[in-house]
Amino acid sequence: MADTTHVVGVDVGANNTRFVIVDLLGVTVLSREIATPIDVSPPELAEWVVAQVKTTAANGWHFIRYACVGLPGAVNQENNSVSNAPNLIQVEDRRFLDALEASFGIPIEIDNDANYALLGEQRFGVARDFPTAAMLTLGAGLGGSLAVDGTILRGRHGLVGEFGHLPVGPLGTRLEHMVTGPGIIRRASEAGISLASPAELFVANPPAHIASLRDQFDQALLIVLTALAVSCEPEIIVLSGGIAKSLSSSFSRYEDALRQNLQYAPRLVLSGLGDMSGAVGAAVSGLHRAYQELGVASDALATLPRRAA
Known part of the structure; x- marks a missing residue:
C-alpha cells in the first residue's frame, strides 16, 4: 500500500473545479483546473467531477484510494448533507452526493472548501x-x-x-x-x-x-x-x-x-497556495485517512505530511 496509494483532493467551485492527486509523501502526481459547468443537474455535476478526475488520472486511477471533495457550503458531518451553497445550489441536493459516491466507487469525504483551504495552508502554505x-x-x-x-x-x-x-x-x-x-x-x-x-x-x-x-x-x-x-x-x-x-x-x-x-x-x-489551497487541503485530509489506515496515531496527523505537495 505504501508504495502505490494515491489520494485525490477536489475543490468544486462555482466558477472552477480544481483537483490534485498526491502520493503518500504528499508529492503532487497530477493537478488540474477546469471551468465548472453550472447549468447541469446535481447528478450530472457529480458525474462530471468524477469523470474529470478519472480522465486526468488515466492509468493511475487504480492507485487512488481516497477522494476528498471540498464544497462551497456548510457540510453537516452528522448526516453528510450540504446547506448554504447559493453559488452552486446543486451540491445541496442529495442526488449530487449520492452520484458523487457512486461514480467515484472509492471511499469519499466531503467538507467545506474553506476548511480544506486552511488545512492546505497549514501543511504546505503560509500558515x-x-x-x-x-x-x-x-x-x-x-x-x-x-x-x-x-x-x-x-x-x-x-x-x-x-x-x-x-x-x-x-x-x-x-x-x-x-x-x-x-x-x-x-x-x-x-x-x-x-x-x-x-x-x-x-x-x-x-x-x-x-x-x-x-x-x-x-x-x-x-x-x-x-x-x-x-x-x-x-x-x-x-x-x-x-x-x-x-x-x-x-x-x-x-x-x-x-x-x-x-x-x-x-x-x-x-494565500501561499493561491487558488489550489482547497484542493491541496482536501488531498491532505485524504492522506490523513490513509495514514490512519497504516496505523499512524491521530495526534500525529497535525504535522503530517512533511514534504511539500
Missing part, C-alpha cells in the same frame, strides 16, 4: 508555523475557517466560520452580500453606480462615489476580520480569492484597525 490560524476566502462567495492547535473547527452542523450570514448591513443585509464580488456589483447598482467589475472598487484614488462604496466594504470586512480574531485569537489570518488579491496593499491598514479595536491583531497574509 505552516501557525497551529492556531484562520482562513477567509473572498470571491464569488465568502468562506471562513478556524484552526486551534492544528485542528480545524467544524461544529455539528458545519456552520463554524460561516460569518457570511451575519446581518450587519441595512435592514439586516447579510455580510456575504457586502464583501463578495456579486455583492459589490449589486450594492453599486442599488446606489446607481456602474461598475464593470468588483476590481474597480479597489483602485487608487477613486472618485467620491466609489470611495463611499469602498468605505462600506471596508467596514463590513473589518466586521468579519474581527469575528475571526475573537473566535479563536488566531496568530494569522490567510486571505484568498479574487477580492482578497485586490486588498493586499491594504492589509496593514486593516491590521491597525483591528489593533486599535482589540489591542491585538493577527497577521493578515495572502
